[in-house]
């Protein structure tokens with residue numbers, strides 16, 4: 001959506017509009033097929049998501065982790081690192097965040113929060129470093145290692161939670177002190193009617209802007225993309241692809257940890273097993289849909305956020321799994337229509 | 350009877366008209382040479398014929414019948430085959446797998462491997478391609494990769510063959526082999542459209558020649574009237590070709606070595622790819638390396654660039670950094686998705702935020718100073734024509750102002766004009782006191798530029814000619830001697 005040349009921008013806008021229209025039609029047909037009224041379904045969805053302050057707040061709340069995680073993945077994908085392990089990485093970081101927060105009672109809240117962020121980032125980054133090193137040293141695809149790491153991390157968290165850190169007969173940690181919680185929007189204005197939207201959303205937006213600048217406007221960003229396009233040319237140009245891949249993997253994985261801010265520090269106050277609800281995987285689609293452009297990611301995350309909170313609204317009429325179908329159809333149509341439109345515009349790949 | 354007729358073909362990219370009302374015919378069962386500078390629009394015209402691009406206006410007739418191709422598949426149906434400038438093979442697959450891959454002749458789902466392999470070996474035998482179909486692409490040389498592409502075309506029974514600069518990647522011996530194959534194609538009744546920059550090849554092969562200049566057809570002639578000088582003039586038009594400046598000779602003591610390799614040996618997969626190499630590269634000198642591709646040139650370059658760590662022997666370098674213009678500009682020379690300016694930015698130390706203005710200014714600066722022609726500063730370097738890409742890469746390296754520079758096949762696949770420009774830049778750099786290593790398989794280029802010339806064979810430097818040996822004596826004798834050394838005869 002935000003590429004350099006105007007032709008590319010035009011092509012992107014056309015292909016995204018076309019695919020949204022196609023998705024709309026396909027979904028409507030599906031709803032008719034199961035004997036329901038698509039107008040009623042879309043109407044409910046729309047009024048739930050857009051017509052109340054609470055709905056808007058909840059939608060943005062669900063958008064937040066997708067933006068954060070999508071930005072982390074955008075770094076990886078630009079370097080052609082196919083990190084499928086965001087789900088594990090972000091859980092590791094978030095778990096660490098909740099534990100360290102419990103230990104920091106003595107500090108002023110802003111210092112505590114910074115420490116939490118640094119620790120979480122470091123832990124997630126470590127789980128990015130491992131597959132990065134295996135990739136560089138042993139030439140093992142990160143697709144395999146990161147998928148396997150997801151299993152390992154989730155099993156480890158499960159073990160530590162159950163045996164050491166969980167509140168009895170629950171799957172969550174203890175609640176962190178109230179003064180360390182991030183401010184909710186609903187405490188500033190009554191417009192959001194008690195929704196869970198909190199300062200993490202602003203942090204997510206800032207992160208997207210910073211990521212955009214780093215990726216497209218700094219030498220380091222050029223290096224990341226150069227290595228992603230062509231590692232061997234990068235080497236002859238004088239870059240060090242191995243080093244860049246490791247650093248990018250660490251940054252990308254580290255960023256995913258900030259997903260925990262929204263849920264832990266902004267909403268519940270504790271880490272809960274399964275809190276991420278597959279954000280690490282959905283964010284892959286979010287990033288790809290935006291062609292790994294962090295500003296675009298804000299919008300694609302919003303699209304998925306709308307579907308997510310809209311799904312709950314229509315649960316009485318159609319199974320809320322319809323949302324998953326819609327997500328799938330959007331991805332497929334965008335990818336296929338993209339190719340067709342690019343070809344029409346003669347955009348060489 | 351014409352196999353192909355172009356009638357008023359016009360094609361533009363944005364404001365740039367790349368083909369302008371091009372009209373000519375290609376006779377059946379002939380070799381038709383298409384000539385022109387880099388960027389003249391040759392590849393574009395061929396891509397239109399092959400259905401990869403669609404013309405803005407004009408018609409194409411195949412065997413007298415008008416066609417409208419939607420994609421290369423339609424062209425393949427008409428038995429047209431194209432040998433691309435850049436190969437499209439999957440490294441990890443074997444030769445025969447690559448040939449079978451995506452071939453509509455196998456539409457029946459079930460593959461009869463035995464039959465396919467038998468047929469492939471038959472073709473290899475007939476055309477003397479010398480391929481082992483069970484080898485993986487990553488284990489064969491560039492010239493063999495090209496033969497795999499040929500094999501693909503033959504397997505599909507292509508009748509009209511388009512060769513886009515096929516000889517650019519070949520050594521002199523391989524070029525001769527390639528010509529024999531073309532002659533055999535013609536004897537078998539096939540029609541060949543052949544794009545090249547080497548005019549001697551044209552004289553040898555062509556039944557008819559067409560020349561494109563800035564998208565327009567400017568000259569055509571038949572075999573009998575081919576005059577190499579005339580062709581050269583028509584290709585360039587009314588511009589002067591850059592003359593290389595005269596070499597200046599500094600005092601001997603100024604010729605300090607910037608790089609010295611002593612007894613360097615490199616073993617890879619139990620093969621000595623570099624065998625006891627001793628060489629020094631001095632300032633005010635162009636040190637030429639000649640040899641048949643794959644005799645250790647790449648490894649020698651990689652050692653100097655410090656990509657190879659497990660070497661024995663010593664390497665002394667004046668500077669940490671060395672500029673390199675690599676042999677394969679697509680694989681190693683550039684990020685083709687980036688603009689000229691962005692490719693330059695990659696080489697510079699970081700300087701905070703990089704604005705679009707900075708990048709575009711860098712593009713424009715290089716385009717202007719080195720006469721790199723591109724539709725705009727924002728055009729990705731990958732869609733410039735080959736010669737302009739090469740000029741841009743060379744410009745980028747010159748701008749880095751390193752003391753030592755390596756030029757590896759600097760004019761491969763580059764037209765006369767750009768070649769002259771590049772040669773003159775290299776000599777200017779030498780005169781400015783740079784130390785230059787020139788690796789090439791083009792003997793004319795090596796003899797024209799080198800102050801010293803070493804011949805490489807099986808990882809060894811088997812002879813070094815010094816300045817007096819190069820300048821005195823009979824050129825033909827010298828050529829013969831070097832030719833023999835290149836294949837290992839002392």
Ligand SMILES: Nc1ncnc2c1ncn2[C@@H]1O[C@H](COP(=O)(O)OP(=O)(O)O)[C@@H](O)[C@H]1O
Pocket residue numbers: 346348362367385386387388389390391392393394722723724732733734735
């Ligand atoms: N896809 C494209 N988009 C924009 N410009 C292009 C594209 N392909 C080729 N060109 C431009 O068209 C001109 C002719 O290119 P080409 O046909 O490759 O020349 P040749 O093969 O004669 O060297 C060049 O200036 C090149 O930059």
Ligand SMILES: [Mg+2]
Pocket residue numbers: 391392393434513734735
């Ligand atoms: Mg060309």
